[in-house]
Amino acid sequence: MGSRASTLLRDEEIEEIKKETGFSHSQITRLYSRFTSLDKGENGTLSREDFQRIPELAINPLGDRIINAFFPEGEDQVNFRGFMRTLAHFRPIEDNEKSKDQNGPEPLNSRSNKLHFAFRLYDLDKDDKISRDELLQVLRMMVGVNISDEQLGSIADRTIQEADQDGDCAISFAEFVKVLEKVDVEQKMSIRFLH
Amino acid sequence: MDSPALEHMKMLSCLLLLLTLACPSAAAYLDEPSLRSSLLPQYEHDHADAVGSSQDKRLQVFTVDYNNVQIPYEVTLWILLASLAKIGFHLYHRLPRLMPESCILIAIGALVGVIIFATDHKSPPVMNTSIYFLYLLPPIVLEEGYFMPTRPFFENLGSILWWSVLGSLLNSFGIGLSLYGICQIEAFGLTDLNLLQNLLFGSMISAVDPVAALAVFEEASVNEQLHMMIFGESLLNDGITVVLYNIFIAFTQMHRYEEIESIDILAGFARFFVVGLGGMLFGIVFGFVSALMTRFTHNVSAIEPLLVFMFSYLSYLCAEILYISGILAMTACAVTMKKYVEENVSQNSYTTIKYFMKMLSSVSETLIFVFMGVSTVGKNHEWNWAFICFTLLFCLIWRTLSVFALFYISNKFRTYPFTFKDQLIISYSGLRGASSFSLAFLLPVKLFPRKKLFITATLVVIYFTVFIQVTVFLNELLSHNQGDQLMDHLKAGIEDICGHWSHYQLRDKKRHDHKLSLAEVESMRDVLAHNLYQVRQRAPSYNRHNLPSNTNEKQAQEILIRRQHSLRQSCKKGNSLPWGRPVSATSVRYLSLPQDHSGQPTRRKARHVTFTGNGNVLCCILL
Numbered sequence: 001m002g003s004r005a006s007t008l009l010r011d012e013e014i015e016e017i018k019k020e021t022g023f024s025h026s027q028i029t030r031l032y033s034r035f036t037s038l039d040k041g042e043n044g045t046l047s048r049e050d051f052q053r054i055p056e057l058a059i060n061p062l063g064d065r066i067i068n069a070f071f072p073e074g075e076d077q078v079n080f081r082g083f084m085r086t087l088a089h090f091r092p093i094e095d096n097e098k099s100k101d102q103n104g105p106e107p108l109n110s111r112s113n114k115l116h117f118a119f120r121l122y123d124l125d126k127d128d129k130i131s132r133d134e135l136l137q138v139l140r141m142m143v144g145v146n147i148s149d150e151q152l153g154s155i156a157d158r159t160i161q162e163a164d165q166d167g168d169c170a171i172s173f174a175e176f177v178k179v180l181e182k183v184d185v186e187q188k189m190s191i192r193f194l195h
Numbered sequence: 196m197d198s199p200a201l202e203h204m205k206m207l208s209c210l211l212l213l214l215t216l217a218c219p220s221a222a223a224y225l226d227e228p229s230l231r232s233s234l235l236p237q238y239e240h241d242h243a244d245a246v247g248s249s250q251d252k253r254l255q256v257f258t259v260d261y262n263n264v265q266i267p268y269e270v271t272l273w274i275l276l277a278s279l280a281k282i283g284f285h286l287y288h289r290l291p292r293l294m295p296e297s298c299i300l301i302a303i304g305a306l307v308g309v310i311i312f313a314t315d316h317k318s319p320p321v322m323n324t325s326i327y328f329l330y331l332l333p334p335i336v337l338e339e340g341y342f343m344p345t346r347p348f349f350e351n352l353g354s355i356l357w358w359s360v361l362g363s364l365l366n367s368f369g370i371g372l373s374l375y376g377i378c379q380i381e382a383f384g385l386t387d388l389n390l391l392q393n394l395l396f397g398s399m400i401s402a403v404d405p406v407a408a409l410a411v412f413e414e415a416s417v418n419e420q421l422h423m424m425i426f427g428e429s430l431l432n433d434g435i436t437v438v439l440y441n442i443f444i445a446f447t448q449m450h451r452y453e454e455i456e457s458i459d460i461l462a463g464f465a466r467f468f469v470v471g472l473g474g475m476l477f478g479i480v481f482g483f484v485s486a487l488m489t490r491f492t493h494n495v496s497a498i499e500p501l502l503v504f505m506f507s508y509l510s511y512l513c514a515e516i517l518y519i520s521g522i523l524a525m526t527a528c529a530v531t532m533k534k535y536v537e538e539n540v541s542q543n544s545y546t547t548i549k550y551f552m553k554m555l556s557s558v559s560e561t562l563i564f565v566f567m568g569v570s571t572v573g574k575n576h577e578w579n580w581a582f583i584c585f586t587l588l589f590c591l592i593w594r595t596l597s598v599f600a601l602f603y604i605s606n607k608f609r610t611y612p613f614t615f616k617d618q619l620i621i622s623y624s625g626l627r628g629a630s631s632f633s634l635a636f637l638l639p640v641k642l643f644p645r646k647k648l649f650i651t652a653t654l655v656v657i658y659f660t661v662f663i664q665v666t667v668f669l670n671e672l673l674s675h676n677q678g679d680q681l682m683d684h685l686k687a688g689i690e691d692i693c694g695h696w697s698h699y700q701l702r703d704k705k706r707h708d709h710k711l712s713l714a715e716v717e718s719m720r721d722v723l724a725h726n727l728y729q730v731r732q733r734a735p736s737y738n739r740h741n742l743p744s745n746t747n748e749k750q751a752q753e754i755l756i757r758r759q760h761s762l763r764q765s766c767k768k769g770n771s772l773p774w775g776r777p778v779s780a781t782s783v784r785y786l787s788l789p790q791d792h793s794g795q796p797t798r799r800k801a802r803h804v805t806f807t808g809n810g811n812v813l814c815c816i817l818l
Contacts, residue, residue, distance in 0.1 A: 034694045056691040059751040061728050062681070064758065066688040090689050118681065142684065144726040145753055155719050188682045191690050192611070 009080070017081065021088035021108055027193045031087065035080050045077035046070075061141045065121050089117045092190035112177075114189045119176050129170040132156055270562065277303050277561040297404070297628055297661050300561060304568020312572045324637045328521075331559045333511050335629075336522050337504075338556035339430055340529030341548075347423045348530070354605050355427030360471075362428070362597050363401055363435040369593040371397025374585060383581035388645060395443040396649055399635055400590060400656060402436040404628025405429050421617050425624055433630055434523035438470045440634055441518070447642045474520035478527025481510035485528070486535030499544035500551060503536055563629040570636065571654055577647040586652045587659060590625070598622040626660045627653070683730040728754065 009032050017028055036042075038050050051057060051067040060066070070078050070086045078086075088108035106113065122130045122138055135156045143152065163171045163179045171179075261268075277300055284299045348355065371394035378385040378393060405425045442463050449459070485506035492499050507528050514524035537545060598618050606612035613621075635653040638646045728750050 031693065037694075038692075051692065054691050057688055058758070059754050060684055060688045060691070061754050062684045062688055063754075064761075066685060066692070087689070087693065090686075118685065121681070121685065138681070141757075142681070142728055143723070144728065144750070145757075147722060147726050151719075151722055155723065158719060185682075189686065191686055191693070193693065 013081075017084050020081075021084050022091055023084065023088065023193065028084070031084065031193070032080060035083055045079045046083065047077055062121065062138075065138075065141075069117065069120065087193075089114055090189060090191050091193065093186045109190070111185055114185055115177055115180065116173070118189065119173055122171075129168070129172050130176070131170045132160060135159060135171070273303075273307060273565045274558055274561050276307065277565065295626070295661065297564070297626070300564040301568060301658070301661060303561075304565040305571055306568065307565050308569040308572035311569055327563075327633050327637060328515070329512075331563060332522070332633075333508055333525060334552070334555035334559045336433060336511075336525050337507050337529055338552045339433075340526035341533055341552055343426060343430055343530060344423075345530060345534060347419060348427055351420065351423050351427065354609060355424060355431070357605050358424060358601055359428045359431040360435060361601055363398075363432055363439070365597040365601070366401035366593050367398035367436070367439055368394065369397070369597070370400060370586070370589045371395070373589045373593070374582070377581065377585045380581075383579065385579065385582055391443060391447050392643060392645075395440065395447065395638075395643075396586075396652075398436055398439040398443060399631050399649070400586065400627065400653060401593075402627065402630040402634065403428070403432055403594075403625045404630060405432075405624040405626060420611060420613070421620060424613075424621060428621075430526055431523070434474065434520050434526065435471065436630065436634070437522055438467060438520050441470075442466055444639070444642070470518070470520045471523055473517070474514050474523030475527040477514045477519060478510050478524035478529075479531050481506055481513075481524070482528040482531025486532045486539070489532075489536050489539040492540070496541040496544050499536075499540045500548045503532065503540075503548055504551070506532070560629055563633060566636075567629070567632045567654070567657070570632075570650065576651045577645065578651055579648055582648060583652045583655050587656055590627075590656055590660075594625040595622040623664065626664065627657045628661070632657060684728075687730050 009029070014025060014028050017023065018025065023031070035046065038053070039046055040050060040053070041047070048067055048071070051070070052063075057063045057067070070083060072078070072082060085108065091109040093109055093111075119130070120126070122134050124134060124137075132153075136152060139152050139156055160169060160171060163175050165175055165178070166172070280299050280303045281296065284296065371390075374396065375388075375390050375393040377383065378388045405428055446459070446463065485502060488502055488506070489499060492502065507525050510528040511521040511525040514521040536548075540548070598621050602613050602618050602621075631653050632650075635646075635650050638649060640646050643649065
């Protein structure tokens, strides 16, 4: 087993993560201890099984998709930086950030990035469109066993009908944003990270 | 469609049932005095001379003896009536959204009161001091303490203690002193009420019952912290007001109040703390003892519920011996022992304990409310406009004041401060209930010659807060936040990954559907409403009159089975994640789940979903 020292967080790393994600020092250390407690193999990365070990996640209808969101394209392990990067999407937007002008890269927890995250939960094949099938899949996951396919199909059709504006029978990212424009996404897609 | 008509039919049939039940009770009351007078001489005669009496009487084939069973009979009738009313209340599904269940209980009480009054019948002596404090109050307190979710309670303990203790004190003294000020004004004819009596009244009337308001909160998105604050307040508030009440009565008994020196007031303060803290200590000790006992009951699991109940009751009684707050003792006992008991006790015993507790507390509360109704319609009243109106006014003012003042201070120390809206909700949830009425009713008349005035004022406040305050104010106050299922599940998932829960977990939401739309969208919405999976809740929802339903287990089962199936399928295909094929219901057979076609079994409570202004119905549910 590799030495634990190599997996300890160094101050420079903390600084980098802080700059990239906006978390505070104490939040990063706290989440690091959570990361290490999930990392049963003690190799500094998390695999899908590590996530699946969380019992509440197993009974979350979107559990698999959430787990998948942590792993970059085609990889099976996520390190701490990647972990934090994904979690950064859920950081609440603080007041002093709202007024900062956009001369740097857009922060990870901006409204647009949050919406992108949600969009990617639907859009598995990454073609920037939520097709009827993809919507149907998610619907099927969130609904019980009592609904027939036809009913679900008609619900999905109706949903796409409402959101679709350019008539391609799929929901693009712009249309997605438009549907949710009245929704307080900044507040809904934020969780409070303890200090 | 048929459903509204069906609902009306159900309600009608329940009302009819209610009336038919009321008739025999009314008949019983009616017949009883006349029966008594006519039958009694003959009856006694029959008993006296069994055979060969001087009067030529045959053996009575039918005899009526009402006196023997009067008290249990009437009590049982009351309880049954209240239960039927509750059934009817819940059948008509719109009602629980509008008003708490206390309303229906009070209405039943008033009905019984009307019947008793109309038939000029002497009601049985169900309520006196000893019966109330020894038999009626403990079940209610025990049930509240037992069903308190411990972890959120202790996480918020500081705020809860600060708010309930100081809130009750502030309210009692505030209302008492303001009323005393009003009494000084000659024109109202209240000058004979001295300071002590007013303070006592203040402490009585500030006994709130916010749990009743929680039933209405269930219908909207109330964040869990708020829920916990209201719970905690209800838990501690009873104990504190009773302590204050007893202290003030003790003061009143010390003859003229001019004799009260500062030493007595200091002693009063000290006594407050001794009684309060002593009670909790007692309770904790008893809790641990009973928890220890339950470790050894594997072979005699039938007595486990008995142990739990008897130990809690014993803690109450022992504390009462020493004039320490039995309520706080029992609460502390229940809270302490709950965790260990749940681990040690068998599954059946656990269910028994829960149900039995609910049953007992339901019975007690019903009896108290019936008695309240009976007192409403009666001759025990003294109406004084000034006193009553000002009482009402001061109750509202002082509660709002104390909420804002205390929360302003405690917000500075909290990680998650309470918003203005939360504080408004808390101040509106100050319903008065059974406890203030009981305390008013049990005032010793010798010390309080104007007891009837107090009773009337208390009743007015209770009726106002329960009926008007809740239905009028609360409904417009509660937020109409829209629920996005995806977002909520996503948030819950991320929180689980992070290993903690945010305090802004929104509860299950149910709302009115004000806007109507096409019939097909209606049906779709209904389909979704009945079938969308609930977001996981950290703290179970609390309803005083009912146990929470167990839909979560079924839901969890379904999700797990589906995931396992899809993982197995994807392993066969060699993918790491199942997006090759959508999982459709027709190709999947869940062997352990029943094959149902009508969509009945996992009948989750229907959630009415609303939508944003521009009519994107389904989008906003799903996205």
